[in-house]
Amino acid sequence: MQVGMLFLLCLKGFLIGALGAMPLGPSAFLTIRRTLNRKARPGFMTGIGISVSDMFYATLAALGVNLVMRWLEDPAVKESISLAGCVILAVFGLSTMLKNPFSKDVNGVSPDTRSLKYYIGSGFCIAIANPTVIFFYLALFAAFAFTPGTIDTAWFYFAMLSVWAGDLCWWLLLTFVINKVRNKFDLKQIRTINIWFGALLLASAVAWLIYTLKNAGI
Numbered sequence: 001m002q003v004g005m006l007f008l009l010c011l012k013g014f015l016i017g018a019l020g021a022m023p024l025g026p027s028a029f030l031t032i033r034r035t036l037n038r039k040a041r042p043g044f045m046t047g048i049g050i051s052v053s054d055m056f057y058a059t060l061a062a063l064g065v066n067l068v069m070r071w072l073e074d075p076a077v078k079e080s081i082s083l084a085g086c087v088i089l090a091v092f093g094l095s096t097m098l099k100n101p102f103s104k105d106v107n108g109v110s111p112d113t114r115s116l117k118y119y120i121g122s123g124f125c126i127a128i129a130n131p132t133v134i135f136f137y138l139a140l141f142a143a144f145a146f147t148p149g150t151i152d153t154a155w156f157y158f159a160m161l162s163v164w165a166g167d168l169c170w171w172l173l174l175t176f177v178i179n180k181v182r183n184k185f186d187l188k189q190i191r192t193i194n195i196w197f198g199a200l201l202l203a204s205a206v207a208w209l210i211y212t213l214k215n216a217g218i
Helices: 003-021 026-038 040-063 065-073 075-098 116-128 133-143 153-184 187-215
Strands: none
Touching: 003 040, 003 133, 003 153, 026 040, 026 116, 026 153, 026 187, 040 116, 040 133, 040 153, 075 187
16 A cells, blocks of 8 residues: 555544544543543543543444444344443443542542553443444444455554544543643532533433333333
8 A cells, every 4th residue: 555545544544533532422421520520641541441442343343344233233232232331321420420529638639549440441331332333433434435444454453543543632632621621610510510420421321221121122
């Protein structure tokens, strides 16, 4: 593959990765909340976990559309993933609403005793429970005429790494901006934001559960 074609492929991948990460769903709300509560690093680590999940689904979409479709059309697989997603959203929603993350320290932020693995892992778990993101990537691939599954293995890796780079850059930008404005909020306001975020996550879990049970004919 010529250098110019490779550059164009990677540019498309970067834009797809950034656009794929932008929708403000439960994953983004979790990242924003953690950035408000505990500054940029935990928020960005959460974004890294989400980006790993995004890359998993983006790679599946790139490798074989038909295989992905058959996998998602299996009722048992689809229902299991959906129910797991409901549980994850509900747990995060309740913990966000009920837990006060602040202590009376001079910075107004509670000491961060959780490991970076926790933030990455929890970000991954809440994102991986939404396999429908595959359809979003399929739409983006079609819109950008991005077809890494048809090229040589080495170039395929370059293409998918460019998608991941775009995804990571979005989370870096989001956490940077939120961290810059977080000092404009006092503890009471951030606590209110937590409650609203938690309520939104919980409502999403209930709606998702109703939708899943309805489709399952229960």
